[in-house]
Amino acid sequence: MRKHIISCCCCLIALIFTSNAQTIQQQIDAKSKAILAKVIEWRRHIHQNPELGNREFKTMEYIAAHLKKLGIEVQTGVAKTGVVGILKGGKPGPVVALRADMDGLPVKERVNIAFASKAVSEYNGQQVGVMHACGHDTHVAILMGTAEVLAAMKKDIAGTVKFVFQPAEEGPPGTEEGGAPLMVKEGVMDNPKVDAMFGLHINSQTEVGNILYKPGATMASSDWFTIKVKGKQAHGSAPWGSIDPVVISAQIINGLQTIVSRQENIVKAPVVISVGKIQSGVRSNIIPEEAIMEGTIRTLDAEMQKEVHAKIKRTAESIAAASGATVEVTIDTKTLVTSNDSSLTDLMLPSLVKAAGTDKVKLSQWTTGAEDFSFFGEKAPSLFFFLGGMPVGTNPKDAPGHHTPDFYVDDSQLDVGVKAFCNLVFDYGTYKATGLKPSSTDQKKKGY
Secondary structure, eight states: OHHHHHHHHHHHHHHHHHHHHHHHHHHHHHHHHHHHHHHHHHHHHHHHSOOOTTOOHHHHHHHHHHHHHTTOEEEEEETTTEEEEEEEOSEEEEEEEEEEEOOOBSOOOOOOOTTOOOOEEEETTEEEEOBOOSSHHHHHHHHHHHHHHHHHTGGGOEEEEEEEEESOTTOOSTTOOOHHHHHHHTTTTTTTTOSEEEEEEEEEEEETTOEEEOSEEEEEEEEEEEEEEEOBOEETTOGGGSBOHHHHHHHHHHHHHHIIIIISOTTTSOEEEEEEEEEEOSSTTEEOSEEEEEEEEEESSHHHHHHHHHHHHHHHHHHHHHTTOEEEEEEEEEEOOEEEOHHHHHHHHHHHHHHHOGGGEEEOOOEEEEOTTHHHHTTSOEEEEEEEEEOTTOOTTTSOOTTSTTOOOOOTTTHHHHHHHHHHHHHHHHHHHHOOOOOTTGGGGOOO
16 A cells, blocks of 8 residues: 555656646747747847957957846856856756857858948958857857746756856967866856756758757867978079978878878777968078978877877878978867767757757767867766758758858757757756656657
8 A cells, every 4th residue: 555655656746747847848938939039139249240269358248238137147257258147046956057159250251141240350460350150149149048038937947057158169369278178277167066068059051940969979179280390491493402391291291191091090980180271481492491381180089189199290200300301290289079978968868859849859970070168078967969050941062161251050940049958957957856867758869
């Protein structure tokens, strides 16, 4: 009899939990839909007024003013121009952080839209056009909308929400510190300590309204390298009197590609080495004394990252020595591998399904793009996913890529991002507070 009573009580608790969850879900859906027009307006304002990394002063003020109106505790000037909002829920529970990056890129926009950027700023000593060519404007607007929805549902939230608006994701200027590493250094993952971190990124080549996710390694580490070749100057008519750094640089560039094609097991994980810049010489008839190459390394495995660093140095030094030159190789790690905690991804997948719909949440492959969100993932279990922004009916091959002047996203379904963030907050808080997990029916969409 006692076992029967206990069983009935458990069923009743589960029934109450399910009913309450449905009510919360209905509120999230309704409020996210109602706020969509505002989210689009915020996104277009930010798009029209982009700012480069560590210089997002007006964006910081815009975000902070919005959060303060909602009654959210606000910190500004975090990692130079970042904003952190703290919302304490009406029930005890975990600390969940949501992140949006804020900075634009030194790209001159040529998209024919009413809210196109005309902004100009200084970058590396040059006057450049500035554009949100990676969609950070949509990220900021989505998180602003999420903050408004969650502030209106504060009493039902189990735990605390941190809204992290991060500057300089594309990298700080010059030798300045910035981005996620500086935010972590300044304690954004502490006081209160974050239990789980969530982030999203718009994708111009994924159909609008869809969500892509991947457990484990999902985005590559990014290392920037410089190889300085020192040779011997001579007249162009007598190359035998030189140690030609230009020819040696060409040999090094080819040698670097054999690291990818012949030395690394790319079945295990992809490796990309690209030289994007080479400078040497002042006249066509003078063989110069020096050449400088700059490039990037992308890896999706921490051990392979270390191996590639060592092989780049060995390749450059050996090729240079064979011709009597010397080299200096420097490698600067910009980001780590962005890796989604597999248990957290498994747990929260139903939250994404509720936001977008069963048929619009899809398992993705890893990408060689990089994200400094990876530094947050070093401090707490994290999940980073992608939100589609490609207009319906567009061939992904024809959709302009990120970091290009023609970059474009359809902002008509940004509410899917708002719903996703809100679901993650409520569901994670509920799972932690009650110990209950998604049902087996919810989990059918896992796909891995």
